[in-house]
Amino acid sequence: MHLLPTQFVDAPFAYPDGAVSRLAGGMQWFAAYEVRESGAKRIVPVAEVASLGERAAQRHARIVAPRPALTLGARTLRFDQPVVAGILNMTPDSFSDGGVHRDDPVAATSAGMVMAGAGAGLIDVGGESTRPGATTVWEQDEATRVVPVIERLAAAGALVSIDTRKALVMERALAAGAAIVNDVSALLWDKRALGIVADAGCPVIIMHSPDPEKGGHGSGGYRDVLVDVFDWLERRIDALVAAGIDRTRIIVDPGIGFGKSLQDNLALINGLAIFHGLGCPIMLGASRKRLIGALSNEAPVSERLGGSVALALKGAEAGVQLLRVHDVAETVQALRVWRGLRDRAFVG
Incomplete structure (x- = not known):
């Protein structure tokens, strides 16, 4: 049920x-x-x-049940209202902004701090694209891309997550000051990853995909995509808890665009509130994704701001706690207006 x-x-x-x-x-x-x-x-x-x-x-x-806040060093991540996580890619081939900050950790750090100043509560740093067909990056190269940026952001006081599937990158990013691991493979791609996160005691974001060990973009073949994704995430939560990871430090992501058709993605977004039944905070990562283009005359990635903000607000309406976005300032402004409307409605 x-x-x-x-x-x-x-x-x-x-x-x-x-x-x-x-x-x-x-x-x-x-x-x-x-x-x-x-x-x-x-x-x-x-x-x-x-x-x-x-x-x-x-x-x-x-x-x-209220989701407990996470105290991460001097920073606290609260889940009683939506928090924006800004996407900071250190990749040459990301589907959205590949190459913008490649080989320039100073410029990337500046971009991350601009996001934080615009209202991002978390900066999600990644060094490998997970778009369909992307080339797998050698773990040493991936670590080299992200570690200098994480060190600078953490030293400047930003709360940082590392977006990676690789245990070595997780280790080095955590040592550099990252506080959260964000793994699109739900700690299944690298056999050492589960132990690294358990030993570190850090929060982890686990995302659904139909074949995480192979890259995450296979065919889902869902009977009921909401129920199938929920059950898969529930099994992964149970496995993480059995490995010593506290349930209160697990965040779930339904994996919009990973092994899902347009209809699957729309069903997941319309039914996001079902995932509160897992008892964990929810992250929604739909910013600039293919479904926006599919619904707007094949708008290119650079012209998907309106759709991205619409999906972020849909997530907020469903009680999603973390919204992973490229366009931080615009999303934060939309959420502030949404919050004002909610506050006014609550007092009558």
Whole structure:
């Protein structure tokens, strides 16, 4: 059984006690669940969730539980409202901005600090493209690309994550000051990665893809993409916890664009709230991705700002805690307006 929060409300004070629930301790309230079970769907008010049995009660408890903040050195990453993670690529072949900061750690650091100044709560630094068909980068070269930038950003006070599949890069990035590992393979591509993260005790972002050991862009063949991705992430969380990683330090990413069709991606974005049932913060990475072009007359990557902001706001509406974006200033501004509207609706 899977529970998808629905019937979101702007003014929870207008409802009787128990008629609405707060989503993951954040800024959204909802009145019902779409219950998915054995291929069937039905709507059940949150007040009646206890009638659905013990498993549903456990899912409900995880959905409404506040996500604890992460204290990472002198910085704190809170999850009670959406946080923007700025994308900083140190790659020559990224689908979006490849080569912009290649071989120039000073310029890259400056770009990262501009993102932080514009309101990014996290800077996600990567040294290898994971677009379809991208060439695998030797781990030493990848570490050489990212470590000087991470050192500078961390020394300047920025909170940094390392976007990598490779254990050696994780080790060197963490030693350089990165606080979080962001792995598109969910610690499956490199056999040493799980042990590195467990030993470091750092938070980790795990992303779904249908074939993480091979690169992440195979065919999914989903029966119900929401349920299939949820169940896969749940199994990975269980494996990480069994390996010694605290559940409160795991963040999940449904993997928009990785082994998913346009229809799969749209279903995932419309159903993002289901992933709160995993009991972990959620990251959404949809910025400038192919689905935006597919829905807007094949707009090139450079012309996908409007779609990227629309998807970020959709994520915020679903209670997503981390929004991974290229266009930080524009997304932060949109979220501030969204937050103002939410605050005003809440007071009536």
